[in-house]
Amino acid sequence: MIALLALLGIFGLGAVLSIWWTVGNTSFLAGGRVAVVPLRGVITDEAGFTKTLDGFRDDPGVRAFVIEIESPGGTVGASQSIFEAIRNLRDDDDRPVLAWMGDVGASGGYYAAVGADSVYALPGTMTGSIGVIMEFPNAEELFQKVGLGWEVVTSGAHKDLGGFARALSSEDREILEALVRDVHEQFIEVVAENRGLDRETVLGLADGRVYTGRQANELGLVDGLMTLPETIALAGRMAGLGTDPTIVRPREPAIDLFDLLGGLSIGEVRTWIGSLAPLRPSAPRLLFELR
Numbered sequence: 001m002i003a004l005l006a007l008l009g010i011f012g013l014g015a016v017l018s019i020w021w022t023v024g025n026t027s028f029l030a031g032g033r034v035a036v037v038p039l040r041g042v043i044t045d046e047a048g049f050t051k052t053l054d055g056f057r058d059d060p061g062v063r064a065f066v067i068e069i070e071s072p073g074g075t076v077g078a079s080q081s082i083f084e085a086i087r088n089l090r091d092d093d094d095r096p097v098l099a100w101m102g103d104v105g106a107s108g109g110y111y112a113a114v115g116a117d118s119v120y121a122l123p124g125t126m127t128g129s130i131g132v133i134m135e136f137p138n139a140e141e142l143f144q145k146v147g148l149g150w151e152v153v154t155s156g157a158h159k160d161l162g163g164f165a166r167a168l169s170s171e172d173r174e175i176l177e178a179l180v181r182d183v184h185e186q187f188i189e190v191v192a193e194n195r196g197l198d199r200e201t202v203l204g205l206a207d208g209r210v211y212t213g214r215q216a217n218e219l220g221l222v223d224g225l226m227t228l229p230e231t232i233a234l235a236g237r238m239a240g241l242g243t244d245p246t247i248v249r250p251r252e253p254a255i256d257l258f259d260l261l262g263g264l265s266i267g268e269v270r271t272w273i274g275s276l277a278p279l280r281p282s283a284p285r286l287l288f289e290l291r
Contacts, residue, residue: 105125125212
């Protein structure tokens, strides 16, 4: 009998460890938790965030989500992809989805935030910056001074548009300005639709300026002023977990000597090193970013 109980215990422990290894936590044993999903730094890639969000979304033990944002923005595509992931969770799932912005949640960071059911900030949070920027270097005069030529062969007049070897023509500038206006309009539409504001109101706010959290609250860009613990407590109440819910966060990625010696491929190491490097000024890039 003792041997049978021991055997059942081993199988039970194995099942728990298997689920823990799969979902990354044991919230199913804790009566429900609030998942706190961080979005930090300059947004240049959506894959890590969406993978984390999907993992918690598939965990039945997670009863509510808090998106913790500390970001000045980033590239347009990545910011829009993260917004879509948060909005899809909000629209397709009945669990509460709250966004909270700390020191900064501006431009692409704010774009992502409005995908949630509600958005909260600190009084001094730097947010807003509803605008688009495109920038690239022009080294034409420098090349002329040092006697350096830069030959470019293209299939069309605008294929090298934004290249650093020549200045923009008036037609080039019109093309790029049209791109910026279109993406800016997309930003305005997203804020108006998801914040319940009319387009003209958002247009008046969307000149790229930054607002404090208190100003944003008065303007309807956020739903209230709270600390992160207060936002988590609100999510807990909304999910029926009380004001002091257990929380779960994603594991922080780490690379140590043992990973480098045996656990990572050369390609993975290069990807990790590349993520530490500053963005290189190359082709023109549309950015939702606080500058």
